[in-house]
Amino acid sequence: MPVRLLVGALFGDEGKGKVAAYLSFLESPAYAVRTGAINAGHTVFHQGKEYKLRALPSGLVTHKGKGAVAPGALISVGVLKEEVEALGLSREQVLVDERTGIIEEEHVERERRDRHLSSKIGSTLTGVGAAMSDRVMRRLRLAKDFKDAIEKFATVTDVVSLLHDAVDSYKVVHVEGTQGFGLSLFHGTYPYVTSRDVTAGALLSEAGLAPSDVEDVILVTKAFVTRVGAGPLKGELSEEEVERRGLAEYGTVTGRPRRAAPLEENLDLLKRAARVNGATKLAITKVDVLFPKARGVTAWSDLPEEARLWISDIEKEVGVPVCYVGTGPEALETVGVC
Ligand code: IMP
Ligand code: MG
DSSP: OOEEEEEESSSSOSSHHHHHHHHHHHHOOSEEEEOSBTTOOEEEEETTEEEEESSSOGGGGTOOSEEEEOTTOEEOHHHHHHHHHHHTOOGGGEEEETTOEEOOHHHHHHHHTOHIIIIIIOOOOSSHHHHHHHHHTTOOOBGGGGHHHHTTTSEEEOHHHHHHHHHHTTOOEEEEOOSOGGGOTTTSSTTSSOSSOOSHHHHHHHHTOOGGGEEEEEEEEESEEEEOSSSOOTTOOOHHHHHHTTOOOBOTTTOOBOEEEEGGGGHHHHHHHHHHHTOSEEEEEOHHHHOGGGTTOOSGGGSOHHHHHHHHHHHHHHTSOEEEEEOSSBTTOEEEOO
16 A cells, blocks of 8 residues: 555654655655644755755655645645745645645734643644634635635645545555654643644544555654653653753754653653554664764664664564664664664
8 A cells, every 4th residue: 555654653853854754765755745734843954954844744855746735734825835945846846735724823823822822731832723723613714715825836736636546556655744642632641732633543634545545654753752842751851961961952843942851761652652553663763862873874784782772672662663763864864674
């Protein structure tokens, strides 16, 4: 079956963008599909350049094929336009489903005024939850209502039919998820979660694809756990310890410092994510942060022995093969194992 789903195992920022870009380079999919919304920022480095994507699929960075925005996604016209320009894509390469939800300034303002979201939850305040609630109340405007504005730089079309045409002719389709299992509206640490489910089932629903179309569910974890915003984090390290271990990171969308914890303290989350998503493959990113000698390595045999043992332990614990190991920020700084 031609569909691969890419989902996050933790609290987002696992490096899904990087893994998507690597897989897209390997497989040149007919379509890379973005789900989720613009609260999620995916950072990809390729050939020395940095890309920060909040609306377009990360796969487009390494394979300039066709990118699609799912009907269940929520984007803003402005963010989409900036990214199409930054990647130098043609109108024909960027397909937005007629039913994709559109976030407007009013949604952002509504979230900024919301004390519950800003103080308690630590929301990114990008208007996603407000737009999602408008969608549930059936008053959100969709891409087809902004056709004239969007069609200056992208194509508004029936993405779902195009994806099914591709699947029917056995063309590869990559569907990229956002955030991570711990932030799922249904399965995460509610109420400290985002405004949508982010598991494999939700990706299919958002893209309009069927479970029987799926070949692989690739679950992405980082070699350590980070979390921005409020909510529980097992084994959370002090700020000094985060610095000392070289785990300091800052949010792509908000610039906030990320809280951090060891992956070993969060294996229950990883295992549950593997089960609920039906993971067939595991990707572990930033292994070079724990094992500096792994930096830039692209062959399993070149990884330091201690890194290989650590990865094998995770694999045994989770019961899913580790197929991709991230060894540096560049998309192609990856060990492909299976
Ligand atoms: P919201 O989805 O923007 O309302 O944010 C709700 C919670 O999810 C907050 O804790 C955010 O920091 C977190 N969150 C939302 N999107 C992302 C993401 O892409 N990466 C990491 N955390 C996120
Ligand atoms: Mg991110």
